[in-house]
Amino acid sequence: MAKNFGVTTEDMPTSIQAGVSTTEPWTVIRHPAVLRLSPRERRLGNFGMALFVISQAIPYFVLVNVRWMMAGGYIPPNLNHQLGGLWPTILLAIGTVLVSLGVEANRSGKISRLQWSFTASVVLGVAAIVLMLIPLWVHGWNTFGHYGSIYVICQGVAVFYTIIAVIVVLGVVFRAGTGLIGPQTSFGPQSAAVVYTFNAIAWFGLYVALYLV
Amino acid sequence: MSSTFAGTSESFLRKGRRMLPPVVRGLFWAAIGFFVVNTLVSQALDRTPFAPYVTKVSVTFGWAAATCGWLLGLGAWELVVRPYFGKPVEWEVPNDWRRYFMMSLDHKVVGLQYMVSSVSGFFIAGLAAMLMRLELMNSSLWTFPTPNAYLSTVGIHGTIMMFSFGTVMLVSGFGNYLIPLMIGSNSSAFPRVSAISQWLLPAGIITVALSPILGTWTTGWRGYAPLAEQDPNGIVFYYLGVFAMTLSSLLVSINLTATILFKRAKGLTWNRIPMYAWGILAASLLNIIWIPEIEMTFILALVSNVASLPLFAQIGTPLTYMEVFWLFGHPEVYIVVVPAFALWQEFLPVMGQKTLFGRAWGVLGLVFVMMFSGLVWAHHMFTNMRDDQMLPFSFFTEMISIPTGFAFLTSIGTVWKSKLRLTTPTLLVFMSMFNFLIGGVTGVMLADPVINLQAHDTFFVVGHFHYTIIGAMVFTFMAAAYYWLPKFSGRMYSEFWGKVGAIWVFVAFNCAFGQFLLIGLRGMNRWVPVYPPYLRNMNFEISLFAFLLGLGFLFNLVHIVWMWRYGKPAKANPWNAKTLEWQSTAMPGETNFNPPPEVLTGFYDYSDEQPVWKPESPVEVS
Amino acid sequence: MLDLVLFTIAWIVGSVLLEWLFHALNQYGTYFYTASSQAVDGEHAVAFILTILAPVIAFVVVMLIYNFIRFRARAGDTNLRSRHQFRTNKLFIGVWVLVSIGLNLLFFVHPSASALEQMFNSEQARLNRQDLEVDVVARQWQWFFSYPQYGISSAQDANGNATLYLPVNRNVKFVLRSYDPWHTYDPYIGVIHGFWIPAFGLKQDIIPGETRYMYVHTSKVTSYDVNPMVRVQCTEVCGPGHPYMEAPVHVVSAGDFQTWVKKQLKLQSD
Incomplete structure (x- = not known):
């Protein structure tokens, strides 16, 4: 990889590979944060994302499953599901629309539109996290009754995953800020949008299973 | 982006950047992470009466921070986090032993790192087993100060064996090293994923091994819930350690699945995929489905433990924990054993120099075992569940022996009329098949509810699953270690000492675990440091054989390590194998194939001398 | 052909020995000490399964030993490859698959389902009034x-x-x-x-x-x-x-x- 030192992006190898020879005492791995992917590598990336999403959907199945086992448990007092459920759902839904608009904007080369919509969805995500945390913080604990602890846990899981999704989208905002994202490197925003959308859909499904069904 | 580096001088690159050695930096950042977050939680955010420095809550968050610090310090900071936020990747790898003590993008280095971590886990957990056997030599408490100490040891043994060795060695260790080689690729699909996941493994092993510092836990490796909620803080480290280790396997599985599907060399079509790659693919799909499941389960259990929620207490549903645990728990044993089956079919054609028999049936067997494995879990719960639920699970448990049998079918058909070279790997594969036969027969017996209701939770079951896991997986692992030693080290082991080691382990194993079956039938139940005196003589004898077994594993380890360093230099393809990994002489840090290979035919046909591959013709530079 | 005959003889001898061993173990009372009718059911189930499986176990074990001895590469043999190269044998695979399916179905019917039926019966309320x-x-x-x-x-x-x-x-x-x-x-x-x-x-x-x-x-x-x-x-x-x-x-x-x-x-x- 040392031989690639100082070359332009166009000549960069399309995937990150380990050292070429051991004659050098050091293998220096140095390249820009974002590489252009070949179509095959983009498919590989999509496949990896799909596996990731499939694997991360399974915890939600477990939660829904346990929630059915716990049928008869009540929703703990002050675990306000409008504040901590409905509003975050709406915010995340708007965020989902925004990230997909951002991905579209990026495809047609409008980087500033991408930055704007991704930043907005980060803000919405943070707002959703805060709204979810409020009822989690103030809800009534009763660990000696037939108590809906599964609701509390689901709320916590949703917060955790939303934090991850926000960080993922935030990374794209930063990279776009340093001019690394463009129509040629659409995988980054696209995969971040997948993570964000997945989180929104999974939370929506959980919300429906918890409070509405 | 060229301007970013334009000013850097060549000599600067040669020396590498100044930084702490990554392991030291990882430990340092982990310590900082733990102290900052633990202090914050236990002294400020969640202050409890008398403000103890370490509480269940604070240690959970502190551990998470420490693990993040550890990973970042080892290289995730440069390789993942900074690039993710737009900074260029800058990472220098010294081309000597130091490359093994940092995050590495070379799949061969990662494979070796995994093997070392995993074998360390094996011997740590093995030491725990030796302590258990020492205790059981006497029918009263004499080795351990309390029954809790014994039960913690049981839990540490089981947890570390399962999650750092059983699921890891063949998939993450050999898989990371060999799968890209076997499919003619120069790297795995997502090198940074494996680089991170390897370092989660030692973190997990250490977490579980040190769990008694926070208080002994009594549940064994399954962590059954209402009991776990009574346990002191040690149980928290059990959940967290398992979380780290399983996360490591999950990431590797995503990487290897993508590698097998996308990084195959030209001409390596679906019906030429190596058997081992099929095994890894099956095990990886199981990992991708079931590991998130068990992780969520453990998080539920951890939260209800830490926050004292009655989720799995008697006002919740105690049975739910068992169910979601075994929903993972049974696929888990196929994650362990499916790669081993695949390896039988990998080694026997080579050692017999004969075409693999019934290849399609071998692949079918692996795939159907994988698919059935999700349908049998409740046979672990015949004593907990309602009667009429037993029948379907009994049915599928018996049926899973059919695809399992296909592994025997292809292996036996392959060696029939072959020219079998009686090398150490051959011997170990045959031993492995014999052991798994016993494991399988006892398995068919246990699938029968009437027998199961009697033998459940006795040493009969313990004997059964050690036959399947040690018997099949560990023996096959040893075969693989001897088989690929020339590949890893360029040196050959001693055939004589290799066979001594194999026979030693085989005899000790069967004498120890054969008697497990019998002592189970005499009424020895599990998780007891103290038992009725009539079982003492037999236990005493089992312990002696168990120590012999432990020494046997140690002997093989010493032999392999010695030969790695001082063995006779081996030929590039000492077994005359056709698979691709032998066609490359690349050592860690070198490129596997340059130019990339083009596969011309399947790897398991020994009927002709045609070349299996040719170098891919260089692409025209326009 | 010679191999088939030799193997079959070894297999039959192995099966007989194994049958005798399992029978002896059962007579000796290797399964649990039994003091209830439910325990006797379990004992019978074990005996049945082992009796049926003895030839299967013998087949695999004898096969492993036979292959190991008979088909080993001799020292001084210059040609590494085996003369016999075949990919499949429809008869062998067919019999193997059918026998393994048949045996498993048999075990599911008896002893699994039949003994479980006994157990369900013993739990019926009308039989347990006294x-x-x-x-x-x-x-x-x-x-x-x-x-x-x-x-x-x-x-x-x-x-x-x-x-x-x-x-x-x-x-x-x-x-x-x-x-x-x-x-x-x-x-x-x-x-x-x-x-x-x-x-x-x-x-x-x-x-x-x-x-x-x-x-x-x-x-x-x-x-x-x-x-x-x-x-x-x-x-x-x-x-x-x-x-x-x-x-x-x-x-x-x-x-x-x-x-x-x-x-x-x-x-x-x-």
């Missing part, structure tokens, strides 16, 4: 046995240890619960225990918050003093006291049982 009822309570880490039909609230021996007396040739219905009778209500205090009497051939886990039943038919006068497998043993790990959670069992004649009941009642009134 049962002796024993209330079993498991706490950490102790057993309590009470006999509501006789007014015995906690059966104990002279030293105050819990003990279980049962009349022979009688259906017994164990009512299994996990809680602490010495403690005020606490939802966190119950854990899972396992109720097992090795000589009775089955066990049942006791789940806190649930009531479970286990039915046995005692078939033999015996006791802990005769064989240590006639004991109650907790089999689900329940904390440090788990190994100590055992109690002796005595299966006695109907007359002796009545005498014991009177003694218990007297002990209780004192």
Whole structure:
């Protein structure tokens, strides 16, 4: 990889590979944060994302499953599901629309539109996290009754995953800020949008299973 | 982006950047992470009466921070986090032993790192087993100060064996090293994923091994819930350690699945995929489905433990924990054993120099075992569940022996009329098949509810699953270690000492675990440091054989390590194998194939001398 | 051809030897000591499975040994490859697949489903009206046995240890619960225990918050003093006291049982 030192992006190898020879005492791995992917590598990336999403959907199945086992448990007092459920759902839904608009904007080369919509969805995500945390913080604990602890846990899981999704989208905002994202490197925003959308859909499904069904 | 580096001088690159050695930096950042977050939680955010420095809550968050610090310090900071936020990747790898003590993008280095971590886990957990056997030599408490100490040891043994060795060695260790080689690729699909996941493994092993510092836990490796909620803080480290280790396997599985599907060399079509790659693919799909499941389960259990929620207490549903645990728990044993089956079919054609028999049936067997494995879990719960639920699970448990049998079918058909070279790997594969036969027969017996209701939770079951896991997986692992030693080290082991080691382990194993079956039938139940005196003589004898077994594993380890360093230099393809990994002489840090290979035919046909591959013709530079 | 004949002979010899070995083991009583009809069912199931599987086990083991010896590469043989190269053998694979499916279906029908049917039958309410009822309570880490039909609230021996007396040739219905009778209500205090009497051939886990039943038919006068497998043993790990959670069992004649009941009642009134 040392031989690639100082070359332009166009000549960069399309995937990150380990050292070429051991004659050098050091293998220096140095390249820009974002590489252009070949179509095959983009498919590989999509496949990896799909596996990731499939694997991360399974915890939600477990939660829904346990929630059915716990049928008869009540929703703990002050675990306000409008504040901590409905509003975050709406915010995340708007965020989902925004990230997909951002991905579209990026495809047609409008980087500033991408930055704007991704930043907005980060803000919405943070707002959703805060709204979810409020009822989690103030809800009534009763660990000696037939108590809906599964609701509390689901709320916590949703917060955790939303934090991850926000960080993922935030990374794209930063990279776009340093001019690394463009129509040629659409995988980054696209995969971040997948993570964000997945989180929104999974939370929506959980919300429906918890409070509405 | 060229301007970013334009000013850097060549000599600067040669020396590498100044930084702490990554392991030291990882430990340092982990310590900082733990102290900052633990202090914050236990002294400020969640202050409890008398403000103890370490509480269940604070240690959970502190551990998470420490693990993040550890990973970042080892290289995730440069390789993942900074690039993710737009900074260029800058990472220098010294081309000597130091490359093994940092995050590495070379799949061969990662494979070796995994093997070392995993074998360390094996011997740590093995030491725990030796302590258990020492205790059981006497029918009263004499080795351990309390029954809790014994039960913690049981839990540490089981947890570390399962999650750092059983699921890891063949998939993450050999898989990371060999799968890209076997499919003619120069790297795995997502090198940074494996680089991170390897370092989660030692973190997990250490977490579980040190769990008694926070208080002994009594549940064994399954962590059954209402009991776990009574346990002191040690149980928290059990959940967290398992979380780290399983996360490591999950990431590797995503990487290897993508590698097998996308990084195959030209001409390596679906019906030429190596058997081992099929095994890894099956095990990886199981990992991708079931590991998130068990992780969520453990998080539920951890939260209800830490926050004292009655989720799995008697006002919740105690049975739910068992169910979601075994929903993972049974696929888990196929994650362990499916790669081993695949390896039988990998080694026997080579050692017999004969075409693999019934290849399609071998692949079918692996795939159907994988698919059935999700349908049998409740046979672990015949004593907990309602009667009429037993029948379907009994049915599928018996049926899973059919695809399992296909592994025997292809292996036996392959060696029939072959020219079998009686090398150490051959011997170990045959031993492995014999052991798994016993494991399988006892398995068919246990699938029968009437027998199961009697033998459940006795040493009969313990004997059964050690036959399947040690018997099949560990023996096959040893075969693989001897088989690929020339590949890893360029040196050959001693055939004589290799066979001594194999026979030693085989005899000790069967004498120890054969008697497990019998002592189970005499009424020895599990998780007891103290038992009725009539079982003492037999236990005493089992312990002696168990120590012999432990020494046997140690002997093989010493032999392999010695030969790695001082063995006779081996030929590039000492077994005359056709698979691709032998066609490359690349050592860690070198490129596997340059130019990339083009596969011309399947790897398991020994009927002709045609070349299996040719170098891919260089692409025209326009 | 020669190989096939030689192997078949070795296989038959191996099967006969294995059949003899399993038969001898069964006669010797290698399966658990049996003192109830349920335990005898289990013993029969094991014997049946092993009898049928003996030729299968012999096939694989003899095959492994035969291959290992007969088809080894000889020293000094220059040609590495085997002369025989075949990918498949439809007959062998066909027989293998059909036999393995057939055997598994057979085992599912008998002994699995048939013995389970017996067990379901033994649990039907109409067959259990005359049962002796024993209330079993498991706490950490102790057993309590009470006999509501006789007014015995906690059966104990002279030293105050819990003990279980049962009349022979009688259906017994164990009512299994996990809680602490010495403690005020606490939802966190119950854990899972396992109720097992090795000589009775089955066990049942006791789940806190649930009531479970286990039915046995005692078939033999015996006791802990005769064989240590006639004991109650907790089999689900329940904390440090788990190994100590055992109690002796005595299966006695109907007359002796009545005498014991009177003694218990007297002990209780004192």
